[in-house]
Amino acid sequence: MSLNKEIATVGIDMGGTKIAACPFVNGELLKDQEIREATPQNDSEAILQTMASMVEKLKSQHDIKAVGISTAGIVSNDGTMIGGCGNIKGWKGTKVKSELESRLGLPVEVENDANCAALAEATVGCAKEFNPVLLVIVGTGIGGGIVWGDKVWRGANYAGGEIGHIKLNDKQARRCTCGDWDCWESYASGTGLQNTAHLYFADPTMDNYKLMDLHHKGDETAIEVMNTWHHYLALGMASVINTLDPEAVVVSGGMAQFINYTKLNKKVRDKAVDALKDKINILEGELGNDSGMVGAACLANFAAQQTAVPA
Numbered sequence: 001m002s003l004n005k006e007i008a009t010v011g012i013d014m015g016g017t018k019i020a021a022c023p024f025v026n027g028e029l030l031k032d033q034e035i036r037e038a039t040p041q042n043d044s045e046a047i048l049q050t051m052a053s054m055v056e057k058l059k060s061q062h063d064i065k066a067v068g069i070s071t072a073g074i075v076s077n078d079g080t081m082i083g084g085c086g087n088i089k090g091w092k093g094t095k096v097k098s099e100l101e102s103r104l105g106l107p108v109e110v111e112n113d114a115n116c117a118a119l120a121e122a123t124v125g126c127a128k129e130f131n132p133v134l135l136v137i138v139g140t141g142i143g144g145g146i147v148w149g150d151k152v153w154r155g156a157n158y159a160g161g162e163i164g165h166i167k168l169n170d171k172q173a174r175r176c177t178c179g180d181w182d183c184w185e186s187y188a189s190g191t192g193l194q195n196t197a198h199l200y201f202a203d204p205t206m207d208n209y210k211l212m213d214l215h216h217k218g219d220e221t222a223i224e225v226m227n228t229w230h231h232y233l234a235l236g237m238a239s240v241i242n243t244l245d246p247e248a249v250v251v252s253g254g255m256a257q258f259i260n261y262t263k264l265n266k267k268v269r270d271k272a273v274d275a276l277k278d279k280i281n282i283l284e285g286e287l288g289n290d291s292g293m294v295g296a297a298c299l300a301n302f303a304a305q306q307t308a309v310p311a
């Protein structure tokens with residue numbers, strides 16, 4: 001299914017401190033009409049009320065046909081928050097889809113934020129000509145999403161696409177945020193880069209800003225650290241590419257801007273199976289912080305097409 005640009009929807013970005021809602025009209029977010037509210041803490045009923053009133057406000061300005069919500073956490077197929085809600089307190093267990101649909105009288109789609117971001121880049125972003133699409137989010141950790149056709153790979157337990165926890169080795173050298181050892185994200189995320197830098201520099205205050213500054217000035221140690229980071233990025237990326245054979249890999253997140261894509265493409269090509277070596281296509285995402293909201297709005301657009309009654 002492709003986007004029907006005649007259908008207006010609302011995309012909501014649900015965060016631990018703020019909720020943002022924006023109309024999505026003619027295939028674009030109308031950012032000048034975005035509204036924001038503080039996230040009510042430990043009170044899912046107040047969160048639902050806040051979202052409903054934000055949508056009502058936007059409905060008075062546009063002919064909104066459906067609503068999409070991008071949120072941290074694992075979302076079941078019936079739109080219930082079933083776990084891992086990050087810093088959104090009181091959100092777990094909330095039947096977001098059914099509660100909002102009954103309040104708004106509109107179709108409501110709820111999806112994990114990384115999955116939304118992947119769908120956004122694959123539908124209206126830099127990978128709209130490609131299929132399947134793998135999104136790799138490189139920030140403090142590593143997240144991901146897999147889109148095939150217009151569908152997100154959700155998995156049997158709604159936790160598909162957790163590529164950050166690919167095991168790079170069994171040395172028990174680096175503890176991961178998941179509690180296990182030596183996951184890809186503990187080497188190739190922003191945190192992983194900083195940890196690598198500490199192995200090379202005695203300076204205990206060394207962080208990624210200082211590292212980038214030194215790299216920019218041509219410091220040989222900083223260049224080596226950055227080469228090692230690209231090596232780690234390539235190890236995990238090649239594993240996923242060998243598994244999924246995506247037509248394009250989109251990289252986004254706070255660390256994406258520090259990647260040398262020519263270098264990464266070459267390193268991934270060296271690790272990919274022969275059949276894929278000449279097909280590697282790694283792109284930098286173009287939707288930035290809006291990608292979750294855009295993906296949610298796209299999901300809402302698809303839902304509205306499915307529920308529309310033919311004239």
Ligand SMILES: [Zn+2]
Binds near residue numbers: 164
């Ligand atoms: Zn892990």
